[in-house]
Amino acid sequence: MLKEFKHHIKTNFPLLLQRPFLVACSGGVDSVILVHLCAQLNLDFSIAHCNFKLRDSASDADEESVRNLALQLNKKIYVTNFDTSGYVSKNKVSIQMAARELRYAWFAKLIEENNLCTLLTGHQADDNLETFLINLSRGTGVDGLLGIPSKTASLSRPLLPFTRAQILDYAKLNNIIWREDKSNQETKYLRNRIRHNIVPELKELHPTFLQNFSNTQTYLQETNILAKDYIRLLKKELFISKKGITEISVQKLLSYTPLKTYLYALFSDYGFTEWQDVANLLTAMSGKQVLSRTHRLVKNRENLLLQELKEPNSDVYLINKEQDILDHPIHINLKEVADIEKPEVTTIFVDKSKLKFPLVLRKREEGDVFYPFGQHGKKKLSKFYKDIKLSVVAKEEQWLLCSGSAIVWVVGIRADNRFKVDDETSKILKIKLLK
Incomplete structure (x- = not known):
């Protein structure tokens, strides 16, 4: 696995060979193995651990384990504690969402303050399948079926080609210690129900199911690139920008079939989700509008006007x-x-x-x-x-x-x-x- 990981980094993440970066480590097997693999390649990185204070002594034991790992590998470590329950009460979000928002805000701050090039997380192939199934169960477009991206502007996930089984085998073969989060066994959470009840059944269908799934996602990603290139050309033709407002011909939009699919492709990047409302706007009276959290579409005679929402200004x-x-x-x-x-x-x-x-x-x-x-x-x-x-x-x-x-x-x-x-x-x- 180390040889494959080294080739994968060299081919797909060359920046990690040149600049220091941050690795998020919970103490679980995926992130611990990610830390060990990076250390084996003598990469320049620091470790970040979040203690969410949700599992009493177990949370503190996770923290101690990650601190010992950093000491063993002679790596700098950043640790923070969060009042996650307080954040949930204040912001009215789920525990999972609270933990996500808290940790990624902290990671971003660390990266900026220490001039690090990216954050590495331990997401792997099984996580990708679980995310795909979660999105599928909730209803999604093509983007949701693509799973977890291997790279974004601020994140890198170099373990995505590797399965949970490969990671566990590597850990056992090299006598690497990790921590098990008992909450990962609780099937009250959707991801855990999929992990323990659905994924094993899917893997039983075919011995190479996970690899086949990975190949299918690659084909989807390649097809999505072609689609995005087409949409980019279409926007260049349809979207006419004038003083911060984008004008789009209604007549041209109505000529495309299937209409809602085109509307999604053209306007989803601007936060719109109610596609029937957007479709109805094409035949509505002038002045009617549809709002997203960031933009609005306004019917204006023979055109739609797309504009970014601004703070209301009633000043005189x-x-x-x-x-x-x-x-x-x-x-x-x-x-x-x-x-x-x-x-x-x-x-x-x-x-x-x-x-x-x-x-x-x-x-x-x-x-x-x-x-x-x-x-x-x-x-x-x-x-x-x-x-x-x-x-x-x-x-x-x-x-x-x-x-x-x-x-x-x-x-x-x-x-x-x-x-x-x-x-x-x-x-x-x-x-x-x-x-």
């Missing part, structure tokens, strides 16, 4: 009479001038005496009206937005410069007639939007 910004520049949230320059220059969409000229200071920069409010420059009479702002075909998202992002409750400028789009320069004007104020 004031510009005093003596102020000549506003830096945030947009850049506006104010300057008295003698004459009107050639008009630009980013610049307006107003009669300063008609303004009531401080000027107010805000977003639209219900019932807003203004008197569009170059037109007669007043118009509801909502109707003006509709006439110029401003998208649903753009309406929400649009800033208004106001004098009291009166709109002076739909910034960057249209000024208000009431503040225009005329024959009676004595002071001309130039207001420019700086991009």
Whole structure:
């Protein structure tokens, strides 16, 4: 196994041969063997152990065992204790989720503080099969069937090609001591029920079941790479980015079959999960939207608009009479001038005496009206937005410069007639939007 592991590291994890890294060690057989294999290859690593204080003296014995292992191998060790039960109560999560969140946050901190290249965990082939079955039982897409990735940006799992049987044989052959967590035998946990009741039956079906499963996952991963390449090309064709908003043609989306499969492939990376809602959005009225935790999809006439969710901003910004520049949230320059220059969409000229200071920069409010420059009479702002075909998202992002409750400028789009320069004007104020 050591020879295979050495070849595997050289071929697939060459960075481990060049830079120091961290190994997570619980004291169980998988992580202990991982530590021993890395030590046998003279790799530069430290050990990290989490004591979750969930099994009384057994948890402390695990900690002592890992400390002794580090001492035996002359390796630096990091140990931390967690109030896992307190975290569960405070955050309303399961014990398993609490332990996961606590340990990975701590591992990330260790890696950053000590300039380590990655974290190694002891996940192996049987873990991969168990994860596959868990995902299958809960319902999943292709990503869930791919199992545990061997590498991510912050994690490496070099034991995935090796079975639990291989690891146990190596441990026994080399007289390596490890700790057994008795909770791993309790079938009240889904993973343990699969491990003890289902996986043995599957292995009975065929003597090389686990290897066949591993090969199948490799084929799935290769097929998934082809699919992702296709989706990447499709997004390049469909997704048109404009000022932080992505526009997607509804007509083009409706031409793809099976529709929900395409919607999943195109939008799952943005946190969407309710695919019927997304499909319904294609034929909904303008203004309807579907939210994920990070993004929203908005129907806007013939398109969907994809936008990252931002913190709500209800702030109002004031510009005093003596102020000549506003830096945030947009850049506006104010300057008295003698004459009107050639008009630009980013610049307006107003009669300063008609303004009531401080000027107010805000977003639209219900019932807003203004008197569009170059037109007669007043118009509801909502109707003006509709006439110029401003998208649903753009309406929400649009800033208004106001004098009291009166709109002076739909910034960057249209000024208000009431503040225009005329024959009676004595002071001309130039207001420019700086991009």
